[in-house]
Amino acid sequence: MPLFSRSKSEPKAQTSSDGGPRRLRKTGVVAAAAAVVIGLSACGGGAAPQSADGVVELRFSWWGGDKRAQLTQEAIAAFEAENPKIKIKPEYGDWSGYWDKLATQVAANDAPDIIQMDEKFLTEYSSRGALLDLSKYDVDTSKLDKAALDAGKSEDGLTGIAAGINAATILANPAVFEAAGVPLPDDATWTWEDFERIAAEVTEKSPAGTYGAAAYGTDEASLGVWLRQNGKSLYTSDGKLGFEPKDIAEWWAFLKQMSENKAVPSASEVIEAEAAPLDQSGLATGKNGMAFWWSNQAPALEKASGGDLKILRFPTKTGSSADAQLWYKASQFWSASSRTKHPEEVAKFINFLANDVKAGEALLADRGVYPNSEVRAAIESKLTPADVKVVKFISEIEDELGEAPALPPKGAGAIQEIVKRYTSEVLFERLSTDEAGKKARDEMAAAIGS
Amino acid sequence: MSAMSELSSLTRRKGRVTAEEKKANGRDNKAAYIFLLPWLVGLVAITIGPMLMSLYLSFTDYNLLQPPEWTGLDNFARMLTDARLHNSLGVTFTYVFIGVPVQLAVALLIALVLDKGLRGLPFYRSVFYLPSLLGGSVAVAILWKQIFGTTGLVNQVLAMFGVQGPGWISDPSTALGSIILLHVWTFGAPMIIFLAGLRQIPVMYYEAAKVDGATTLQQFWRITLPMLSPIIFFNLVLQIIGSFQSFTQAFIVSGGNGGPSDSTMFFTLYLYQKGFGQFDMGYASAMAWVLLVIIGVFTAINFIASKYWVFYDD
Numbered sequence: 023m024p025l026f027s028r029s030k031s032e033p034k035a036q037t038s039s040d041g042g043p044r045r046l047r048k049t050g051v052v053a054a055a056a057a058v059v060i061g062l063s064a065c066g067g068g069a070a071p072q073s074a075d076g077v078v079e080l081r082f083s084w085w086g087g088d089k090r091a092q093l094t095q096e097a098i099a100a101f102e103a104e105n106p107k108i109k110i111k112p113e114y115g116d117w118s119g120y121w122d123k124l125a126t127q128v129a130a131n132d133a134p135d136i137i138q139m140d141e142k143f144l145t146e147y148s149s150r151g152a153l154l155d156l157s158k159y160d161v162d163t164s165k166l167d168k169a170a171l172d173a174g175k176s177e178d179g180l181t182g183i184a185a186g187i188n189a190a191t192i193l194a195n196p197a198v199f200e201a202a203g204v205p206l207p208d209d210a211t212w213t214w215e216d217f218e219r220i221a222a223e224v225t226e227k228s229p230a231g232t233y234g235a236a237a238y239g240t241d242e243a244s245l246g247v248w249l250r251q252n253g254k255s256l257y258t259s260d261g262k263l264g265f266e267p268k269d270i271a272e273w274w275a276f277l278k279q280m281s282e283n284k285a286v287p288s289a290s291e292v293i294e295a296e297a298a299p300l301d302q303s304g305l306a307t308g309k310n311g312m313a314f315w316w317s318n319q320a321p322a323l324e325k326a327s328g329g330d331l332k333i334l335r336f337p338t339k340t341g342s343s344a345d346a347q348l349w350y351k352a353s354q355f356w357s358a359s360s361r362t363k364h365p366e367e368v369a370k371f372i373n374f375l376a377n378d379v380k381a382g383e384a385l386l387a388d389r390g391v392y393p394n395s396e397v398r399a400a401i402e403s404k405l406t407p408a409d410v411k412v413v414k415f416i417s418e419i420e421d422e423l424g425e426a427p428a429l430p431p432k433g434a435g436a437i438q439e440i441v442k443r444y445t446s447e448v449l450f451e452r453l454s455t456d457e458a459g460k461k462a463r464d465e466m467a468a469a470i471g472s
Numbered sequence: 473m474s475a476m477s478e479l480s481s482l483t484r485r486k487g488r489v490t491a492e493e494k495k496a497n498g499r500d501n502k503a504a505y506i507f508l509l510p511w512l513v514g515l516v517a518i519t520i521g522p523m524l525m526s527l528y529l530s531f532t533d534y535n536l537l538q539p540p541e542w543t544g545l546d547n548f549a550r551m552l553t554d555a556r557l558h559n560s561l562g563v564t565f566t567y568v569f570i571g572v573p574v575q576l577a578v579a580l581l582i583a584l585v586l587d588k589g590l591r592g593l594p595f596y597r598s599v600f601y602l603p604s605l606l607g608g609s610v611a612v613a614i615l616w617k618q619i620f621g622t623t624g625l626v627n628q629v630l631a632m633f634g635v636q637g638p639g640w641i642s643d644p645s646t647a648l649g650s651i652i653l654l655h656v657w658t659f660g661a662p663m664i665i666f667l668a669g670l671r672q673i674p675v676m677y678y679e680a681a682k683v684d685g686a687t688t689l690q691q692f693w694r695i696t697l698p699m700l701s702p703i704i705f706f707n708l709v710l711q712i713i714g715s716f717q718s719f720t721q722a723f724i725v726s727g728g729n730g731g732p733s734d735s736t737m738f739f740t741l742y743l744y745q746k747g748f749g750q751f752d753m754g755y756a757s758a759m760a761w762v763l764l765v766i767i768g769v770f771t772a773i774n775f776i777a778s779k780y781w782v783f784y785d786d
Contacts, residue, residue: 118728122748129536129753146751150537231623290622290639297617297727436750439729446732450644469750 076107078364080371083113084138084354085120087300089322089388096384101374108367110136116299121435128152133359135368139182140354141173142434147357148181149432154358155179159369162377169426170393173352176429182355183376186390189317189348189416190243192235192334195327198311202227202234209334210343214276217312217337221285224311236304236313237286239277239445240296241438244314247336248273250347250424261431263467271459274448281449289449296442301326317415318353318390321408333415335422347424350416353390391416433470440465530758535751547758557759559734560742563648567738568715571655576707579659583666584696597667604660613654613724617641620650641725644735651736654721662707669703670696698783705782709774716767719744739763 084094091114098110113134115123121143127133128147139147147153157163157180163171167187174182192209199206202224207216221234228234238244246256252272255264280286287295287304295304300319304310306326315323317333324331338345356375358368375381382397387409392398398413405413430437444462447453453461505512530547532540551557582600586593606612619625620640627637640650677695686694697704719740722730730737730745739759747756 125536125748125751147537150535152537288622288639290642293642293732294621294639296731433750439745439749442729443731443733446644450733452644452733 077109078107078367079109079111080136080362080364080367081111081113081134082136082371083120083124083134085115085117086138086388087322089325090114093385093388097375097381100378100380100384101371104374104380105370108371110371128359131361133361135359135362135364136371137357137359138185138354139357141352142430142437144174144182144355144357145176145430145432146435148176148178151178152360153178153181154360154362154365154368155181156183156358156369156372159365161369161373165377165394165396167350167393167395169350170352172426173429174355182352182357183372184352184354184393185356185375185385186318186353186387187393187416188351188353188390189419190247190336190351191315191317191320191415192312192336193305193315193320193323194312194332194334195305195308195310195329196332197329198228198232198308199224202311204234204311206332207334209337211341212337213339213341214337216341218276218280218283218285221280221312222283225284228311232309232311233284233287233291233304234311235280235286236295236310237277237281237292237445237449238314239274239292239449240442242441243316244336245270245273245441246427247347250349250427251336251339251345255427256437257428257430257434257470259428261428261470263463263470264428265463267456267459267463269459270462271455274445274455274458277445278448278455289446292449293446305331316351316353316390317412318387320412321387321406324408333411335419343419344422346419346422348419349423349425349427352393387412431470436469437466440469526757526760529754530761532754534754534757536753537751540754543754547755548762550755551758551762556734556737557739557742560730560737560739563730563735563737564716564739566648567652567655567718568712571652572708572711572715574652575656575659576662576704576711578656579662579707580666580700580704582659583663583670584692586663586667587670597664600663601660604658606658610720610724613721616650616654616721617725642732644733647726647732647735651721651725654725655715655718662711665703665707666700669700673699701782702784705774705778709771712770712774713767716763716770 082098084090086094091112094114095112098112102108102110124133124137133152137153139153144153155178161180161183163180163183166184170184170187171180174180174184194206196206204220204224204227207220212220217235224234225232238248242256249255249265249269252269254266254269258264277286281288281292286292287310298304300306300322303313303323303326305313305315306323308327312334320331320333335343336346336348338347356372358365358372362368375385377394377397379397379400382392382394382401383404385392386401386405391413392401402413440462444453444458448455448458529540531542531544533543533546534540586596586600590596603612617624621627622637622639622642624640626640630637638646640646673696677699678691681691681695717740719738722736722738722741723744726732726736726741728741730741740763743756743759743763746752746759
């Protein structure tokens with residue numbers, strides 16, 4: 023302001039002889055001031071958002087589709103109604119872009135206060151001090167499922183509160199089986215050979231382009247199940263790989279065999295299916311009889327397919343579902359940025375999400391079965407038929423579960439991409455399964471630094 | 473800049489530069505710099521600053537979450553043994569050295585046809601230019617995916633002739649070719665420049681050649697090409713620099729992973745994956761500087777080679 027008023031208060035200084043340059047200089051000063059102001063305002067984005075009336079604004083980011091956004095907004099509204107001094111600002115997007123964005127935000131010291139976290143990245147972030155140890159704040163964990171709670175604990179403290187419980191499943195589309203005239207498998211007794219035979223039969227009796235099953239090999243979940251059934255594991259508790267090259271080579275050899283028998287799609291079709299979002303997946307569009315999904319995705323897939331879906335246990339080597347070696351996975355976690363300016367308020371919100379019935383009534387089973395047993399019981403009557411199916415499946419397999427798997431170590435976020443890449447190397451016959459097993463394992467070991 | 477020099481040359485023409493005039497000149501310059509300031513701030517804060525930062529980061533181990541740690545030339549040493557990086561260089565070079573010449577040839581061909589004075593030229597010019605505007609966009613890359621899918625348009629047409637086409641973009645042996653084709657398709661920008669260049673060639677040369685009995689082909693080789701060589705050179709430099717940096721098409725068509733089997737893993741895409749996917753920003757920064765050097769070397773080669781084939785009329 024002084025700059026402007028000064029130039030106005032000295033009009034007499036502009037004599038005709040030197041008026042030109044003088045005016046120029048003054049305009050220049052104004053321009054410079056404007057430039058500085060622009061520069062300053064551009065730098066001003068990082069300040070803590072706290073207004074004078076004591077209202078705290080927290081940023082909350084998650085990945086997921088429209089349905090999840092809608093349910094989560096309802097939970098936020100319920101929280102804000104109870105806590106008028108806290109405002110929650112949602113930021114959400116697709117899974118694929120979510121992690122790039124989060125990494126950039128954290129690096130720029132601009133992380134959201136509340137972060138929906140995945141098990142693959144939990145150690146990555148917590149071991150680097152980016153996540154808040156929630157055990158130091160007022161979050162009640164007494165009612166939470168113990169296995170789910172432990173999944174968020176590490177030497178860096180309690181950096182994630184499980185938002186839901188999940189299990190790896192095979193979802194079957196009965197309409198496809200019916201059209202092919204093939205009965206649905208009995209998931210209590212089926213083996214991997216049955217899986218292949220049934221899938222191949224469905225393919226044979228279906229129109230061209232429809233397959234009995236989608237291929238596995240596009241993420242590490244089905245690999246985890248396979249390894250566990252063979253007495254191995256994806257990771258060990260000391261953060262190393264729990265399998266040998268030949269174990270993963272066998273997994274690919276079976277996939278290749280299934281692809282040759284047309285139990286699963288051809289190499290090109292597998293690659294294309296990989297990129298499709300959930301509602302355009304082979305299962306949702308009726309192009310696959312069976313596919314590998316997490317249990318909490320069943321309702322969304324059912325909605326996309328427009329029909330009924332059946333949740334199946336994984337096949338086993340022995341033909342007994344007691345050997346399926348499934349486990350309860352924390353579908354995702356509530357985490358908080360370690361640099362949040364308002365840890366108390368953040369803890370309050372996370373406590374609300376995890377333990378309050380009102381949050382449960384909004385979120386239902388979209389993020390998996392509620393880990394809080396009281397909330398789970400209280401919202402039972404509100405669940406949709408699809409949700410009920412998931413909850414029922416989760417409780418049915420409880421006695422068959424294997425030991426809880428070791429948490430993914432730092433660098434585990436890169437594993438899925440490696441699995442995918444070598445799956446295509448194998449299916450396109452650019453590498454033998456043995457070579458792929460060796461190379462993939464080497465690359466995975468390098469990724470997790472062991 | 474040119475306005476500034478014009479101003480000062482005006483003063484000079486009047487005679488000896490007096491001390492007062494010199495002072496006025498200095499003031500003029502100062503004013504100019506002050507007007508430049510907003511742009512200068514942008515240049516420093518948005519371009520030079522981050523560049524210097526990335527130069528520093530390229531000598532560090534930086535995982536985005538913790539402060540960078542100085543590791544000297546470690547990142548560059550790692551590149552020597554990174555097989556995926558070598559593959560990504562191969563993919564990028566293939567893309568540049570096939571895509572750019574083919575695209576320029578197509579652009580020149582279409583420009584020659586349009587230059588013949590077609591009726592409705594502005595319309596055709598716009599139609600051919602359109603892909604250039606759209607080609608880098610996400611929407612077109614997605615469309616490309618549909619057209620070249622296993623059950624896409626191309627294979628449906630092939631099926632009419634009883635040919636079972638491959639999954640063009642999902643098969644490692646054809647995926648890169650599909651992306652190169654997408655690049656070639658965006659020939660509009662160089663085409664417009666060629667068209668402008670063709671209009672600059674004086675008609676008298678052709679008239680003289682015709683009198684001497686030169687065929688159309690001879691006219692093209694002896695007149696059009698040499699006269700157009702500065703324009704070809706200009707397009708070549710621009711396209712090579714641009715193609716080395718291309719990212720969007722491969723990112724969208726491959727779903728961000730450079731697949732299948734790394735067959736479309738461009739250098740830039742691998743850089744992005746390293747930096748943002750695997751928290752290896754130090755390495756990614758080092759890669760960016762390697763790319764800068766590669767582009768610099770090829771641009772220099774281009775300029776040196778131009779002495780032997782580019783013909784300037786004046």
